[in-house]
């Protein structure tokens with residue numbers, strides 16, 4: 001898809017029915033083993049949804065389906081009303097407005113924090129290629145705003161390779177934000193972080209709430225409690241939704257305690 005077509009389609013993201021993501025009866029079989037088994041899940045526009053569940057429940061595989069890395073064996077996945085994710089490439093899905101952060105940070109270690117954000121902006125295929133052009137003041141303003149948001153203002157001239165693990169994770173979230181995704185997928189964002197970094201990441205996500213639709217997979221229940229607030233938490237188990245509700249509701253659910261929280 002050329003830049004113009006993708007820009008037009010992007011503006012065409014139709015969320016008139018309130019949801020930004022619809023997964024309908026999705027199954028993913030790996031040689032007959034169902035990593036995802038008739039999964040149904042919707043995310044509303046602006047929602048911050050936490051996904052929890054035991055190892056092997058299918059959380060990462062679900063993100064692979066949403067981002068086009070894995071094709072569903074059956075079922076449908078829609079982004080807004082008009083993007084059929086199962087027919088799109090990973091590239092097209094990213095440029096339609098779904099951004100994903102993997103567990104391991106993948107920043108450019110030999111470049112400064114500022115340069116990483118600048119590169120993320122220039123890799124955004126929605127804008128004209130401007131790799132060697134100087135930044136406009138609007139672009140600089142955007143980078144400054146994101147530096148503050150990810151708590152790296154003051155560190156913008158440090159090499160990314162010298163940042164702590166948590167700071168690298170924030171930088172990668174910042175690089176995602178540069179591309180202004182409408183739906184952000186975060187797979188275990190606080191794994192390996194210190195307690196202080198985890199607390200700041202919860203603050204960061206609480207600030208992003210409502211500005212983007214966000215799906216967060218995490219095993220750190222303290223962190224999930226901080227960011228779930230009164231919103232919905234989905235518990236996955238054996239490739240399907242076992243329970244869904246407020247954090248206090250799912251924590252009190254016997255089935256959830258049996259398969260996950262009670263362990």
Ligand SMILES: Nc1ncnc2c1ncn2[C@@H]1O[C@H](COP(=O)(O)OP(=O)(O)OP(=O)(O)O)[C@@H](O)[C@H]1O
Nearest residue numbers: 030033034035053054055056057058059060061062
């Ligand atoms: N490419 C693959 N081929 C075969 N089996 C796979 C593949 N990818 C995932 N699986 C299996 O599918 C199941 C779901 O894995 P997945 O990584 O989605 O779980 P998860 O919920 O993310 O777990 P964790 O909390 O440990 O990250 C697991 O049993 C896994 O071994």
Ligand SMILES: [Mg+2]
Nearest residue numbers: 059060061187
């Ligand atoms: Mg996983």
